[in-house]
Amino acid sequence: MSTLTPEILGELEHQAIELPSWAFGNSGTRFKVFSTPGTPRDPFEKIADAAQVNRYTHLSPTVALHIPWDKVDNYIRLRAYAEDLGVSLGTVNSNTFQDDDYKFGALTHEDAAVRRKAIDHHLECIEIMHQTGSRDLKIWLAEGSNYPGQADLRGRQDRLHESLSEIYAGLGDEQRLVLEYKFFEPAFYHTDVPDWGTSYVQVAALGDKAMVCLDTGHHAPGTNIEFIVMQLLRLGKLGSFDFNSRFYADDDLIVGAADPFQLFRILYEVIRGGGYANPDVAFMLDQCHNIEDKIPGQIRSVLNVQEMTARALSIDTEALAAAQKSGDVLGANAIFMDAFYTDVRPDLAAWRESRGLPADPMAAFAASGYLQRIAEERVGGVQAGWGA
Amino acid sequence: MSTLTPEILGELEHQAIELPSWAFGNSGTRFKVFSTPGTPRDPFEKIADAAQVNRYTHLSPTVALHIPWDKVDNYIRLRAYAEDLGVSLGTVNSNTFQDDDYKFGALTHEDAAVRRKAIDHHLECIEIMHQTGSRDLKIWLAEGSNYPGQADLRGRQDRLHESLSEIYAGLGDEQRLVLEYKFFEPAFYHTDVPDWGTSYVQVAALGDKAMVCLDTGHHAPGTNIEFIVMQLLRLGKLGSFDFNSRFYADDDLIVGAADPFQLFRILYEVIRGGGYANPDVAFMLDQCHNIEDKIPGQIRSVLNVQEMTARALSIDTEALAAAQKSGDVLGANAIFMDAFYTDVRPDLAAWRESRGLPADPMAAFAASGYLQRIAEERVGGVQAGWGA
Amino acid sequence: MSTLTPEILGELEHQAIELPSWAFGNSGTRFKVFSTPGTPRDPFEKIADAAQVNRYTHLSPTVALHIPWDKVDNYIRLRAYAEDLGVSLGTVNSNTFQDDDYKFGALTHEDAAVRRKAIDHHLECIEIMHQTGSRDLKIWLAEGSNYPGQADLRGRQDRLHESLSEIYAGLGDEQRLVLEYKFFEPAFYHTDVPDWGTSYVQVAALGDKAMVCLDTGHHAPGTNIEFIVMQLLRLGKLGSFDFNSRFYADDDLIVGAADPFQLFRILYEVIRGGGYANPDVAFMLDQCHNIEDKIPGQIRSVLNVQEMTARALSIDTEALAAAQKSGDVLGANAIFMDAFYTDVRPDLAAWRESRGLPADPMAAFAASGYLQRIAEERVGGVQAGWGA
Amino acid sequence: MSTLTPEILGELEHQAIELPSWAFGNSGTRFKVFSTPGTPRDPFEKIADAAQVNRYTHLSPTVALHIPWDKVDNYIRLRAYAEDLGVSLGTVNSNTFQDDDYKFGALTHEDAAVRRKAIDHHLECIEIMHQTGSRDLKIWLAEGSNYPGQADLRGRQDRLHESLSEIYAGLGDEQRLVLEYKFFEPAFYHTDVPDWGTSYVQVAALGDKAMVCLDTGHHAPGTNIEFIVMQLLRLGKLGSFDFNSRFYADDDLIVGAADPFQLFRILYEVIRGGGYANPDVAFMLDQCHNIEDKIPGQIRSVLNVQEMTARALSIDTEALAAAQKSGDVLGANAIFMDAFYTDVRPDLAAWRESRGLPADPMAAFAASGYLQRIAEERVGGVQAGWGA
Secondary structure: OOOOOHHHHHHHOOOOEEEEHHHHOOOOOOOOOOOOOOOOOOHHHHHHHHHHHHHHHOOOOEEEEEOOOOOOOOHHHHHHHHHHOOOEEEEEEOOOOOOHHHOOOOOOOOOHHHHHHHHHHHHHHHHHHHHHOOOEEEEEOOOEEOOOOOOOHHHHHHHHHHHHHHHHHOOOOOOEEEEEOOOOOOOOOEEOOOOHHHHHHHHHOOOOOEEEEEEOOOOOOOOOHHHHHHHHHHOOOEEEEEEOEOOOOOOOEOOOOOOHHHHHHHHHHHHHOOOOOOOOOEEEEOOOOOOOOHHHHHHHHHHHHHHHHHHHHOOOHHHHHHHHHOOOHHHHHHHHHHHHHOOOHHHHHHHHHHOOOOOOHHHHHHHHOHHHHHHHHOOOOOOOOOOO | OOOOOHHHHHHHOOOOEEEEHHHHOOOEOOOOEOOOOOOOOOHHHHHHHHHHHHHHHOOOOEEEEEOOOOOOOOHHHHHHHHHHOOOEEEEEEOOOOOOHHHOOOOOOOOOHHHHHHHHHHHHHHHHHHHHHOOOEEEEEOOOEEOOOOOOOHHHHHHHHHHHHHHHHHOOOOOOEEEEEOOOOOOOOOEEOOOOHHHHHHHHHOOOOOEEEEEEOOOOOOOOOHHHHHHHHHHOOOEEEEEEOEOOOOOOOEOOOOOOHHHHHHHHHHHHHOOOOOOOOOEEEEOOOOOOOOHHHHHHHHHHHHHHHHHHHHOOOHHHHHHHHHOOOHHHHHHHHHHHHHOOOHHHHHHHHHHOOOOOOHHHHHHHHOHHHHHHHHOOOOOOOOOOO | OOOOOHHHHHHHOOOOEEEEHHHHOOOOOOOOOOOOOOOOOOHHHHHHHHHHHHHHHOOOOEEEEEOOOOOOOOHHHHHHHHHHOOOEEEEEEOOOOOOHHHOOOOOOOOOHHHHHHHHHHHHHHHHHHHHHOOOEEEEEOOOEEOOOOOOOHHHHHHHHHHHHHHHHHOOOOOOEEEEEOOOOOOOOOEEOOOOHHHHHHHHHOOOOOEEEEEEOOOOOOOOOHHHHHHHHHHOOOEEEEEEOEOOOOOOOEOOOOOOHHHHHHHHHHHHHOOOOOOOOOEEEEOOOOOOOOHHHHHHHHHHHHHHHHHHHHOOOHHHHHHHHHOOOHHHHHHHHHHHHHOOOHHHHHHHHHHOOOOOOHHHHHHHHOHHHHHHHHOOOOOOOOOOO | OOOOOHHHHHHHOOOOEEEEHHHHOOOEOOOOEOOOOOOOOOHHHHHHHHHHHHHHHOOOOEEEEEOOOOOOOOHHHHHHHHHHOOOEEEEEEOOOOOOHHHOOOOOOOOOHHHHHHHHHHHHHHHHHHHHHOOOEEEEEOOOEEOOOOOOOHHHHHHHHHHHHHHHHHOOOOOOEEEEEOOOOOOOOOEEOOOOHHHHHHHHHOOOOOEEEEEEOOOOOOOOOHHHHHHHHHHOOOEEEEEEOEOOOOOOOEOOOOOOHHHHHHHHHHHHHOOOOOOOOOEEEEOOOOOOOOHHHHHHHHHHHHHHHHHHHHOOOHHHHHHHHHOOOHHHHHHHHHHHHHOOOHHHHHHHHHHOOOOOOHHHHHHHHOHHHHHHHHOOOOOOOOOOO
């Protein structure tokens, strides 16, 4: 018996999940970054690895860059390299948290010279975007303070608006700015964009090309994330997702690994709110494969999103609406859970094969010998990580 | 050595903290409501008790009502009764969580008839406000769902907007609507106004007379509440506070009891953002004295707010700004903490006496024999609680 | 293709999940208890409702009692009544949180007379257990304090030991005491048995007949509950489960409703540690059906536990152990997730039918007209709730 | 008016707070480690800096070492160097989280060879302790897993016991093992010693020389830490504190900075339970000065502990016990809060001067020019951090 209708499979054709270049480099905790043989040494090798994920899944046609980690002399060459491998360059992520000047802030800093430097960095990113063909400039603001009294929260918020306004003014007509919020870390008392409300009021003050980025790992314990998805879609301000999962803080685990049912609920609200297969709402991964293999970690991740999207698309929305209207609590919940509990994997495997893809992308990649090959070939040099 | 300057004492003259009538009735948990002798049986007795708090502190000139708990035949008489006791009637709080019709929502309900009923209840509250002379209609929306799938989050949000719009249209020129948000409880999966962002976008869509109410106990674990205070003041949308404190969930303990330093930080941001002694930003208590005496519990609470306001007013803001500008983390924090650690109580006691108040309001009230008197006099009848 | 082997189905035959009598009465939050037609008015009617759950599932052969809520004149008659309906009386739950004397504690109270009363209540429970044929006396200690300084934490802990020792001494040879811990509520500053560690050290000091009760809703945010399951089984001290689920605090929702994957992980550790189908480890529900129908809510709950047990039993433990040993992070996780994602419901439906049970117990019960019948028949009297 | 009696000042004479050598090196988050001029390049320079803290406060006579970060060729020489500067070498901290072999565990690893290596590391630490004259071997077990299914929780717990037993057997007669627990990080699904209960059962299984280490930043949100202090003292198993403070996760901020009232409550329970000025209960700092100056950060920290200890010692314990016994909630809380709100700083300043110490150690250190001197002198070499 088939669980996925042709309509659902048709919807799944539109799914695209951007990969972060940095997921292919080494990452870790403040205590230790473990390295693995074969880890890319430069942006080209990262893109080569990312292309493997798309090759086996057709789910990840674009790769996000991080500047300066992915700085190259010639972005046109990088772009062509990517396209030869069947992928495009996507969102450009700025970085204002690793320069010594940014110790006490960047776009919010008390000192105009530091703000100038941080704004200029973003303008440089926009310049790169023109070369890479990227639409979105993603700003995660790792700014805040560690001790009460250390910083003037209000002044920083006002300065943030001014800095963002200047960056916004630099955007091309087809470009967007997406502003990410985060509950805490690396700052431990206050963060300048700690919640969706702050990101929303900041981007709303900029204009139509500014949107909110929702990272699924950046919330307080217990937060109902699908509610925020609903609200931002309702407000027309959900620009993109950074998918990952967490048990505690910003754990950056594989999406769907910690709470698959939460991912299901999020994807349901995306669909419910018109955010699915909507170019205005970008799906991206933002994860750290601290201890597991990176390329398979990314394959697993995009498959998790695909499988859960298939489940969410399977909800009998008419029956659900009827149960909701009639106050049938257990009935509505049962319709919802039925879709979650239905195993869509056999149908997806068959569908993949019908499209010339391996039924089991994880197994196919493992069998390809790619990991062994890069471990042998990529000898010498410095493995990529989060260092500048 | 005096720690509080005449300027600070002058600022303290303007402090007013509204008391909730329901704090004088019985309250408890879902497991048990303990009663005490002398508990009021009607709104008049609640106001009499509230007036005691103001008598010994001059800090609580108004009393908030809750409809229907405080319904009376003649609000003019209630108002006159209060004024005879030196207090006024303040904010009117609506109630859409105790009628069987509201089991699945009120202003957000799927059924237009239920929404009609809930809207009409608010219009009735506005009518009462005209009689009581109240400015603010406070709406705490105890609506949500317990199970994923049970409710259509998006539809409810839209209906909430429609319902609020109709209530807003009914406000008098000098009246306001304040919309309270709450993280969870009594609903356990989703709440329709769970965070400041949602309250903000809902009231912003209404107009200038709609504001956000911030209850200090209604946030996720770890939330930086003073940041929200800062942001709402910056946006011109902080309408009122519900003060209380918490260790876990919405514990409704005495303000300042669980984390006095947090109260200090909140009050600092109120002052920093121009929200202190600003009639647009109302200070209220919203607490439950489940096991402690109620009137002394309220006296303790307003004194806690006063003492912590005095500390926050004592911060050397010029030195603080200089330290902040120069990136002197420990220096800025030390200036901040110095004000927190300075004992303002002796100065406040002397100041109280200079204004004809008891140096120690707790002791003076205890010595008055009021609690014993009401225990003897209020015999028979039904003690007030949270029942309608 | 069948997913559940005969061995797994054989294991499932041993599953028994005790129902709480109070789940069939009304419950709610401190804000409102909604009532429904047909709610039981006495312990007999509660047992009749509980028997319905077992009739359609063969999963709940016993019913837990709560004293004094379920006090009757003749327990022998209650026991016979239950047995006529195919169920037995199970765990007896004591109550030391609803008497005015217990406002500041019961087994931990400063006053020996109050402790005496609380101990005697437990001895009375043991006496009832002899009549009902119950093995387990469950103690949930709703004791604590709301304000720092209010209580002497250490003295209370020592008095708790003394009180428990006296109760323990009163147990019959085949009887056990299980001590439940809870993070918070109804006390909001400290709780006398707030975590598994405290429950463990208290029962370890009593002897072999004292065990820990783990309520899945009684932990701090983010707690890894399956780790605690593992540890208590390792220590030989896991006496029983109170199953339910939560998004925020002690929400008491249907087990598996909030985080099905967590339930899967818990059940895996139960099996891994030898706690499944082990008479020493009792499975119970402890839930509140505040807004949904109660009997279907209980049927849904036992089915959730059964379905998730089937998934957990399906894990390929040999392959898992091999992947764990070899440090194959993604491989081990994939084996684990495969069992979680496999849809066991069709096999379970077929197996139910093979045993003379309805394939879909929810539908069969709905079709039975029982709810309509009790709504018509149970007219007059006072509906059961949490009042004494 | 003096607030601190001679008895209290006498008690304060016994206070000693061990400093961590690593607090003087660079630290940061996974995103960035900021460096500062003058940061020590070797263990000798760290000890020189630590000695400064003691010089201005007489509060920190010992310095904890971390192996291998503080490995030297000649520990006798390091010990003599410290003693020349007026301090001793204290607790030795092991490290089993930075070697590639420990990616999947150390003392709990599936592979006996890895466990052997980790055990041998601890035996080497014990050998070093004999040379440094240290009493305590502190084990923080940074072991766990990131994904459900990745690890066999139960097997790891059993192997942990075996490994610890072997280490315990290697202790000298006067030596102790203290086992630290931590809620999460660097592992994000499970941690092998996540809570006090696990640490307690592991050390209880070893013997009298094994104790629990309580790091104040290592708990779930909302955890009542003073309760754990009470319980561990009651069980005779509180071996040491790692002091720091947090708003979110393991923020490692200056002790008392995030929640001064919590520090007060903790110290009260230490005193209440006989843990103050008790050599069996070691006070240590474990903090990261990511953005603030390190030596002043440590001075501020020990002063915070001293000031809060003075407040906690000032509680009128007789009056408190009487209020507790009589159920006077507000009275007991008022006595408790009175001590917290009393400003002990003037008395402490005077007392310091009477002992030949600066009234204001922060100012005196700043005036000394030490920071400028080391910035000039410590040029070249590699600044110490968390790298091996």
